[in-house]
Amino acid sequence: MRLQSKYFILIGLTVIIFNSCNNNSQSQEIPEEFKNYITETSYPVEYKGIIPFYGREKMEVPSFITKQQALEDIEMFEYLLSTSYSGFEYWKYKGVDFESYFAGLRDFVNKNDTLLIEEFEEALSKILTQIYDGHISIIGTNRNTAYRHKSVYYCDILADETEHGIFKVLDSRFDMVKVGDLFTQNDRGKYLFKTLSPKGKNHYLIGRLSSDVVTSEKLSFNDKIIQVPFFRSRLTFAKFNDPESFYIKRENNIPIVRINSFANELYPAMKKFMNSGKELKEERKILINIMFNGGGSSLFPQTFIQNLNGVMQWETHWAILKSPPIVEYFAKYDLSSMPDISPDFKNLILSNREELADYRSSPSKKWEFTSTHNENMSGSYTGTLIILTNRSVHSAGEAFVGASQSIKNRIVIGENTGGVAQFSSACGYYLPNSRFIANLPRHFILIPGLEECIGYLPDYWLNTTEPVKEVMDWLNDPDNYRFSYSNSYHDMLKKLDISAVLPKEANVIPPDPEVPETLAKFSGKWYGVSNGVLDHLLVVEKINHSLEVDAIYAWGVASQWGLRPGWQRFKGRFENHKLILTDEKSRVKITYKFSSDDYIDAMYERPGVYDRIELTKLDK
Numbered sequence: 001m002r003l004q005s006k007y008f009i010l011i012g013l014t015v016i017i018f019n020s021c022n023n024n025s026q027s028q029e030i031p032e033e034f035k036n037y038i039t040e041t042s043y044p045v046e047y048k049g050i051i052p053f054y055g056r057e058k059m060e061v062p063s064f065i066t067k068q069q070a071l072e073d074i075e076m077f078e079y080l081l082s083t084s085y086s087g088f089e090y091w092k093y094k095g096v097d098f099e100s101y102f103a104g105l106r107d108f109v110n111k112n113d114t115l116l117i118e119e120f121e122e123a124l125s126k127i128l129t130q131i132y133d134g135h136i137s138i139i140g141t142n143r144n145t146a147y148r149h150k151s152v153y154y155c156d157i158l159a160d161e162t163e164h165g166i167f168k169v170l171d172s173r174f175d176m177v178k179v180g181d182l183f184t185q186n187d188r189g190k191y192l193f194k195t196l197s198p199k200g201k202n203h204y205l206i207g208r209l210s211s212d213v214v215t216s217e218k219l220s221f222n223d224k225i226i227q228v229p230f231f232r233s234r235l236t237f238a239k240f241n242d243p244e245s246f247y248i249k250r251e252n253n254i255p256i257v258r259i260n261s262f263a264n265e266l267y268p269a270m271k272k273f274m275n276s277g278k279e280l281k282e283e284r285k286i287l288i289n290i291m292f293n294g295g296g297s298s299l300f301p302q303t304f305i306q307n308l309n310g311v312m313q314w315e316t317h318w319a320i321l322k323s324p325p326i327v328e329y330f331a332k333y334d335l336s337s338m339p340d341i342s343p344d345f346k347n348l349i350l351s352n353r354e355e356l357a358d359y360r361s362s363p364s365k366k367w368e369f370t371s372t373h374n375e376n377m378s379g380s381y382t383g384t385l386i387i388l389t390n391r392s393v394h395s396a397g398e399a400f401v402g403a404s405q406s407i408k409n410r411i412v413i414g415e416n417t418g419g420v421a422q423f424s425s426a427c428g429y430y431l432p433n434s435r436f437i438a439n440l441p442r443h444f445i446l447i448p449g450l451e452e453c454i455g456y457l458p459d460y461w462l463n464t465t466e467p468v469k470e471v472m473d474w475l476n477d478p479d480n481y482r483f484s485y486s487n488s489y490h491d492m493l494k495k496l497d498i499s500a501v502l503p504k505e506a507n508v509i510p511p512d513p514e515v516p517e518t519l520a521k522f523s524g525k526w527y528g529v530s531n532g533v534l535d536h537l538l539v540v541e542k543i544n545h546s547l548e549v550d551a552i553y554a555w556g557v558a559s560q561w562g563l564r565p566g567w568q569r570f571k572g573r574f575e576n577h578k579l580i581l582t583d584e585k586s587r588v589k590i591t592y593k594f595s596s597d598d599y600i601d602a603m604y605e606r607p608g609v610y611d612r613i614e615l616t617k618l619d620k
Contacts, residue, residue, distance in 0.1 A: 031369050033317045033446050037089045038367055045083050045323065047363035048076065052329045053428035057607035059435040061140055064116050069433035070109040076431050077124065077438060078102050083323040083365050086444040087133055087423045096130045117141060118576055120434060132453045134394065134420030139437040142578070142591060143603050143610065149391055150454045152193060152415060153214035153230040154207040154463045156485050159183050159192065161202040167192070169221070170203060173488040174228060177221050184220045191219065193461040196413070196474045198481055205463050209416075211453070213596040231489040232599070235390050235415055236614060237465045237496060238291065240532050242560050246273045252476055255280060256468065257288045260532070262296030262396040267342045270300045277307030281381060285475060288400075289388040289468060291414065292532035295395030297342060298403070305403045309379035314403045317371045319444040324363045326442050329427040331356040374405075384409040386475070388467055389458060392532070394420035401456045402447060413471055414462050417455030421445060465492070493618055498527060500537040500554035501565045508619070511543040519543060522579050522592065526600055526615040534558045535565075536602060536613045538592065540572075540579070547574050551581055553590060 030038055065073070081088055081098065092098060108123050109115065118141055125144035128136065134147040156173035167183040183206065185191060190208070197203040207230070208214045214230045246259045246269045257280075259273055280286055306312040330352035338346075385407050387400070398417045404410050423441035430437055450456055464470050464483075474481045487495065511520040526538040535556030542550040549572030556565050570581040570590075579592040591603045595614070604611040 028367075028369055030367075031317065031371065033371075034319050034369065034444070037093050037444070038319060039089075040367075042364055042366045045363050045365045046079065047324045047360055048079050050080075050325045050328050051430035051432065052332050053430055053437045054333065055428065055608065055610075058139070058437060059430065061435045062117055062433075064114050065120055065434050067109055067113050067115070070115055070120055071106065073120075073431040073434050073436070074102065074105055074109065074124070076429075080325060080429055080438055080440060081127075084321065084325040084427065084429075084442065085136070085423075085440040086319065086321045086442050087131065087136065090423075090444060091131050096127075098127070101127050101130075117434060121436065122576075124434075124436065133423045133441065134418060134453060135423050135426045135439065135441040137426075137437075137439045139439070139610070140434065141575075142593075143612065147420070148211050148453055149418060150209055150211045150416070151391055152205075152207045152209050152233060152461065154193075154205055154233060155217070155219075155228045155230050156488050157183075157206045157228070158195070158483065158485065159204045159206055161204065167204070170482075171484045173485045173491075176226050177228070181221045182223075184223045186220070191217075194459075195462065195483055196460050196470065196481065197483075199479050203483065205461055207461075207463070213599065215596065215598065229489075232614075232616065233391075233415055234463050234465045234489075234492065235291075235467060236616075237492075237529055238390070238467055238532055239465075239529055239535075240289070240291070240468075241557070242533065244560060245269050246276075248276065251472055254285050254287060254472070254475060255283055256472075257286060259288070259290055259400075260293050262293065262298065262300045262400075264297050264341045264345045265338065266296070267340050270297070270342070274300055274303040274307060277304040277309075281308055284383045285386065286383060287386045287388065287468070287471060287475070290393055290397050290400055291388050291390045291467065292392040293394070293397035293400070294392065294531070295397050295420070297345070298396040298399030299342070299344065301396065301400035302403045304400075305406055308385075309381040309407050311377045311379040311406050312403055313374040313377060313406045314372060314399075315374050315448055316402070317446040318369065320368045320370070321442045321444070322359075322366045322368070324359045325429060326427055327352045327355050327359045329429070379406055379408065381407055382409070384411065386411045386413060386471060388471065389414040389417050389456070390467075390532075391415055391418050391455070393455070394418040395424055398450060398455060402450065411460070412456065412458040413460045414458050414467060416457045419451060419453040419455035421447060421450055421455075422452040465496075493527075493616065496527065498535055498537060499556040499565055500535040501567055502537070502539065502552065502554050503567060506539050506552055507541060508539065509542045512545040514545040515543050515547065518577055518594075519547065519574055519579075521594065521597065522549075522600075525618040526592075527618050528602065528613040528615040530604070530611055530613045533560070534563065536604070536615065537567075538590075538600075538602070538615060549573065549579060551579070553581060 121140040125138050128146040131146045136146050138144040158171035159167040160170040169181040191206050192204040193207050195203050195205045216227050216229050218225050219228045245261045245266050248255050248257050302312050330349050333349045398421050424443040426439040426441045428437050428439050511523050522540045528536045530536050537554040539552040551570045551572045554567035572579050572581045581590045587606050589605045592600050595601050598617050600615045602613040
């Protein structure tokens with residue numbers, strides 16, 4: 001029997017289903033959508049006690065691990081994957097050989113009596129290279145993920161489609177391509193990304209959608225092949241001075257709704273957001289900015305759409321996993337430390353506490369299924385809803401895009417969302433000896449139009465550091481609006497308003513000649529924006545022949561976090577081609593590693609905070 005439900009909560013922590021008519025998974029048939037992947041709705045498993053991790057201060061990872069300890073961790077990891085990871089059956093169907101992986105992992109461990117923790121971490125994390133999943137991760141000395149977003153890389157060229165199907169260059173910041181040149185690429189369709197245009201016109205950004213970094217492409221202009229440089233989207237440098245997680249401001253009588261999180265812990269603000277759907281029902285145009293919304297509870301965006309439109313329809317198909325580790329994970333939550341969580345999340349914790357004894361005495365792995373379908377119901381909102389998205393819109397943020405399909409006049413602008421939704425609601429488990437944290441999703445969700453690591457595609461693409469201004473210019477003067485690149489990508493980097501404060505004596509000295517090239521590349525200035533809020537600036541001033549590093553980490557303003565701009569000097573070190581800055585007193589650790597020649601990934605860690613930032617070389 002299929003469960004019927006009205007709302008879902010889709011978050012990095014949990015899902016709650018409302019109005020279910022039956023909670024007995026054994027009485028359910030496996031829906032057609034899942035039959036390729038799931039063959040049994042319930043079967044017995046072994047019970048193993050877990051050590052849950054709830055995102056607060058994590059246990060210290062040891063420097064090495066014995067063979068016996070490593071084998072115990074492998075056994076626990078295999079147990080957790082097979083019983084408590086919602087993607088286990090899916091990826092087996094897709095050809096991932098988990099048995100060979102674990103056999104090879106044990107062979108590797110058995111070669112030595114002890115292992116360096118980094119070596120064990122690298123071997124254990126190799127399984128993540130075989131799957132695509134934005135929620136699964138292994139956190140050890142690094143944050144190891146299976147997330148590889150397919151992003152658009154742009155060149156500084158804009159094209160206009162003429163009435164004869166010819167694409168003429170309208171704007172260019174690349175010297176070898178001039179305004180008026182013709183874009184004559186044979187397979188040009190994969191390079192054209194429709195952007196905001198004047199009425200009656202179709203303008204396109206020239207770019208490339210890719211999982212790998214694109215630094216240049218050979219393209220044809222005027223029937224001549226030219227090597228054209230490509231760059232990351234300027235949206236990665238967009239910043240929003242958010243005083244709160246949710247607020248509304250007006251510009252030219254158009255409400256601009258900003259919502260940067262749907263976290264359960266923000267429930268008081270979420271209530272205001274949901275109720276604002278009723279207050280905005282008479283507006284002719286609404287701009288909703290969900291850029292950098294990393295998720296939370298999808299109940300909140302769905303209720304907002306319901307309140308605004310009178311109808312909320314979103315086709316989704318869910319397989320919800322329960323197992324002893326999952327039940328124990330929620331049962332062990334400390335409710336006293338979570339005063340502002342939603343009532344529904346609290347009920348989830350309490351219900352798992354009631355079930356824990358049964359799962360200990362009769363441990364089993366169970367699936368429950370539920371679906372929603374579009375019923376072609378017409379909503380009451382007759383205005384236009386414009387939604388701003390980017391690659392950092394994940395999980396419940398993507399649920400907003402999905403649920404907003406209920407609205408007749410809806411336009412999505414920006415870039416494709418993160419594509420972190422097919423496997424959702426991750427629970428965190430410690431491996432007992434290494435103290436690695438395995439974050440494993442417990443929901444398997446099939447959503448038409450939403451592909452993992454690709455997300456929802458926008459109706460119009462943007463390549464600007466000021467997306468709200470660009471959209472408002474278009475809304476206020478649709479007849480005469482035209483996007484143009486005000487400067488080249490490299491000039492844009494030079495002119496960025498970097499509010500991070502650096503000491504006057506910050507100087508970059510070329511690395512000693514003895515420094516290996518792979519490490520010498522860290523030298524210089526690197527910049528990125530964390531969550532659309534906080535400037536992150538790294539200056540690697542000096543790398544000497546002993547591979548000692550003098551570096552500065554600087555940060556900007558984040559009023560909602562009470563942060564003022566500042567900087568700190570570090571003595572850095574290299575480990576496995578990664579640059580690591582540590583402050584033992586403040587318990588801060590920042591790890592930098594190259595993702596390509598011009599970009600590095602930064603992982604900022606302190607108790608309760610794990611933040612990944614992508615940095616760009618400023619002084620190439």
